Amino acid sequence: MLKIAALSKRFGDKTAVDRVDIAVDNPQMIGIIGRSGAGKSTLLRMVNRLTEPTEGSITFEGEEITALRGAAKRAWQARCAMIFQQFNLVPRMDVVSNVLHGTLNRRSTLATMFNLYPKEDIHRAIEILERLGIAEQAPKRAEALSGGQQQRVAIARALMQRPRLILADEPIASLDPMNAQIVMDSLRRIHEEDDLLVICNLHTLDTARRYCDRVIGMRDGRVVFDGIPEALTTAVAREIYGAGEDFSEAATSTAIETLDKPEIRAAEACV
Numbered sequence: 001m002l003k004i005a006a007l008s009k010r011f012g013d014k015t016a017v018d019r020v021d022i023a024v025d026n027p028q029m030i031g032i033i034g035r036s037g038a039g040k041s042t043l044l045r046m047v048n049r050l051t052e053p054t055e056g057s058i059t060f061e062g063e064e065i066t067a068l069r070g071a072a073k074r075a076w077q078a079r080c081a082m083i084f085q086q087f088n089l090v091p092r093m094d095v096v097s098n099v100l101h102g103t104l105n106r107r108s109t110l111a112t113m114f115n116l117y118p119k120e121d122i123h124r125a126i127e128i129l130e131r132l133g134i135a136e137q138a139p140k141r142a143e144a145l146s147g148g149q150q151q152r153v154a155i156a157r158a159l160m161q162r163p164r165l166i167l168a169d170e171p172i173a174s175l176d177p178m179n180a181q182i183v184m185d186s187l188r189r190i191h192e193e194d195d196l197l198v199i200c201n202l203h204t205l206d207t208a209r210r211y212c213d214r215v216i217g218m219r220d221g222r223v224v225f226d227g228i229p230e231a232l233t234t235a236v237a238r239e240i241y242g243a244g245e246d247f248s249e250a251a252t253s254t255a256i257e258t259l260d261k262p263e264i265r266a267a268e269a270c271v
């Protein structure tokens with residue numbers, strides 16, 4: 001369904017993404033890992049057409065994405081929803097209006113100016129918020145919510161676009177372990193229930209292992225690993241992160257795993 005071929009991006013002399021080839025045949029949940037500066041964000045931004053590739057091609061269900069212009073490009077950006085580390089919500093606007101922003105691409109300028117939304121869109125927004133467990137937050141301003149709740153609002157806004165794929169750029173990097181788990185659980189559930197392709201940039205190995213069907217490791221703009229999580233040995237991780245013999249997975253951990261430990265759950269129950 002998605003085919004990335006010989007895709008490169010150069011910023012001046014810096015090659016951020018270097019001849020990347022990735023083929024996705026069915027809606028998987030894919031994690032892209034690698035150290036800071038490996039090219040993960042640039043790769044996702046090219047798929048969404050937020051960044052123009054220097055060379056190469058991206059096709060989705062046979063359509064050449066890099067060739068899209070104007071309205072066709074905007075339509076692609078709606079089908080290919082993006083979730084960011086910093087949520088990118090309108091802080092002073094209420095939650096439900098933030099979610100309805102996901103329909104902007106298909107509404108007239110006048111309707112947008114006057115905040116006029118069809119009733120069925122409002123119902124759908126509430127249903128999506130219910131699905132993500134935050135419907136009771138609907139009337140609140142986005143800025144009044146916790147980070148984890150705000151990220152779920154961003155996911156709701158993405159779903160409002162009726163996307164064909166979801167790209168998430170470090171969606172849990174600003175969250176504490178418990179909220180990180182809630183957000184990753186939501187993305188996994190959406191992937192399974194809606195049969196959606198989800199590609200997620202992640203800083204940490206343990207999250208990729210736990211949630212993804214396939215892991216892509218990037219280093220210096222290149223893909224150095226592409227396989228199932230079980231094939232991600234410590235030696236492979238060392239190659240991806242460019243670490244020496246003293247490499248420790250704990251250094252790349254979000255501590256999500258520790259939340260499953262009974263003593264931690266018990267401690268949380270007492271809070």
Ligand SMILES: Nc1ncnc2c1ncn2[C@@H]1O[C@H](COP(=O)(O)OP(=O)(O)OP(=O)(O)O)[C@@H](O)[C@H]1O
Nearest residue numbers: 011014015016034035036037038039040041042043
């Ligand atoms: N707009 C830009 N102008 C110049 N250089 C850039 C630009 N965007 C990214 N780069 C460079 O390209 C390289 C890859 O950056 P990118 O943000 O894609 O990496 P990353 O793996 O997502 O890292 P991080 O996790 O820190 O975001 C880095 O060296 C970065 O400095």
